Amino acid sequence: MDMIRSLFGLIEDLTWGWSLIPILVIFGVFITLMSGFVQFEYFGRMFRVLSSKNQSGDPNAISAREALLVSVGGRVGGGNIAGVAVAITLGGPGAVFWMWVIALIGMATSLVESSLAQLYKRSNGDGTYRGGPASYIIYGLGAQYRWLAVLYAVCLMAAFAFGFNAFQGNTFAGAANDSLGIERVWSGLLLAVTTGFIVYGGIRRIAKVADVIIPIMAVGYIAMALMVIVLNLTAVPGVLWTIVANAFGLEEAVSGGVGAALAQGLRRGLFSNEAGLGSAPNVAATADVRHPISQGITQSFSVFIDTIIICSCTAFMILLSPVYVPGAEGIDGVALTQQSLVSQLGGWSQYFLTFAILLFAFSSIIYNYYLGETALGVMTNNRSALHVLRLAIIVVVFLGATAPGATAVFFFSDPLMGVLALVNLMAVMMLFPVVLRILNDFRAQLRAGVERPVLDPKNFADLDLDHSAWSYATRAEAPALEEATVPISPRA
Template structure:
């Protein structure tokens, strides 16, 4: 009965509410901000190059971006795309692109809010905390809402998703390298424990190393496949666009199935609007919230437009996928496709890529849970250490336990989190528009934008936090 109720609620939330709510609000945020994700797309590179990262040890904009990408990029980029193509055909890829492009605006809004309402960490004065629980509590003055959001984040990411990721990684290594799950599980747990006991700074540094390696490595292997099949690329792109509006008769459900599969897998993969990425966006030490909003919207682009497209091209350029024909799905489809292109090495590469994608997601998931715990404990070291030990035990336990039922429950809690977060950021869209205007005004004045925090007093932000940041940045400019 529990499984049936869980399935019903998941279908209701993901198949009947979020499937429409996310793109509609994405379009609303895109239009109301005058297409901010496109207007400032190239400015993002300047922001990262000039990322404020002083000697006191603050987390930089780039590090926060890498941690965010670590979470967005995961099994969904390998297995999720394969499922979308299997059930929705090549046209599903087009709708993944569309949902990502409008989702970039949603991510911009939620991450800018996380920056605006961030506060100092109770343990380390160089670390900041923020996210949906914080801006819901401060802006809407609804403490109970912040508590609900924190509990959902804690359960979803801290417990369920991490234990399940451990199982996926360990069983994948067992299948590819005949390595017992207890060995791979132990290795994962040790590295995971060393990382999380170092706090957000070590987590950010680990992401700074792992994410570029995994992303560039996967992009490189996709480029090899593209070069080997360069003559087929124009036709493939045309097929993706054509199938998006006129799907093959072999695809059950017609155009509706194509749109739903593309949109659903795109949402699962890039997490725009789900309320997870803002927790990481708040950590960055930047002069103005809009800066990190721009940077975080780019992580959606990296996840879907770049890395999901890599998987799609690998599959569609191979001969292992036939529309409407039952066969292998998920990771195995991607693995077989890559083997078809580059031989047996392709199968091993997918396993290693899955490990890097999965482990980076684990440390990202842990941080989201830690940030939620901080909402309750306000920097209690003992509470943090107990929680870290519990997370480590769950990782080793999950390495040899099939936790699909727990994962399904986590999908439900994440869906509830997404609905709450989307409602909150829709209510708070005006402060973000004011942030954009203030940012653009300073650019027109020929100044490097900093938050003029006295202009936002009615929004109940932490003025002391922003005063210290702006003063430090101004002092640094004076010395230079």
């Protein structure tokens, strides 16, 4: 066992330790420049997904908004509460600035990987779709890279479906026990039964549940942060200055100065928004949209919601409170956020925070389950295997909730997430010219006056696409497509 732990420790050192974060940052900057700052170009369009006018016309399909909310539910978790607090404790207020920077860069990375997932998605024949990095590896890079897709799928299932779900179950039960006094076994049973009900409904039920709980979760948490900000409105400019000053070393809040702020901000931001890690594209591929870039823009918005909005809420709750003392030790994680809220709003707020943590953990569990289901689909289509996976995840969630020490056996989760991120980034780098082609197609249609661009797969005959997944091109609602679409050379 010690040898296995050492092996996974080495993998973590080789990925998260020194290579992965610089690669994610450099590649994000590269994508931003080569795409012409696409995340800012279409920032206004991101909000269109919230309108009912932009939903799918097929009642059986997953809409762009539902796919957005499922991915937000996965990105937003306990890390947005505990992780931000740890980043501020170890890196000072300046860590928040670098979280913002990496989120703005990551928005471009997320747009690219999610657009690829959409482009190479496959129809399930029932109005739903399936795809993700494994699909764009197999159909984009070629069948000879199937082994790479299987490696990705194994890492995805082990890290997210099992490892991270055990941790989320632990977070859920721990919060209920600490604040409400509920025994872990009861919250574990509740969580396991609810998880089973949802996962046996498949992606449609997951999407419907996310469409309800994610807005409640996000709006409630934002409202709490706004209450704190309003009560301390005159102190907000000072906090903003502290964040910027610490980020550039004009003030030093913790030992390590700019280096600590930069390291903690980048690491927390990347862990939180998952841009480039290859997890969210699996959900992005399920949406029924007219053009791959449309869902790419939507998933870019998901990164913005996670880091720029939700993580910032936690940061301001902490930095505006008297509880946080720069350089002090002994209070971090959920405790720091909780005490900061109580000092501002009173004892009732800790119960609200517990409720928020429960929703955050639960939304992550159903998201992680779907990633596991997608990974299984790469390895086998056997229905019995799917039932085994569902039962296994229910058991893992229950064990993670009831036995605090049980999560220690999932020491492989972070290292395997590092491996799947590197696999995903290699695939995205190789397929980036394809993304530029469909991005040019999207821009050309907008310039031609098409309000909602549509992908016509006939214009990309050299790509291995599932034409049945892009039926909008043949529908009557897209009559101007032929005139508006400008074929792009494969060499573009």
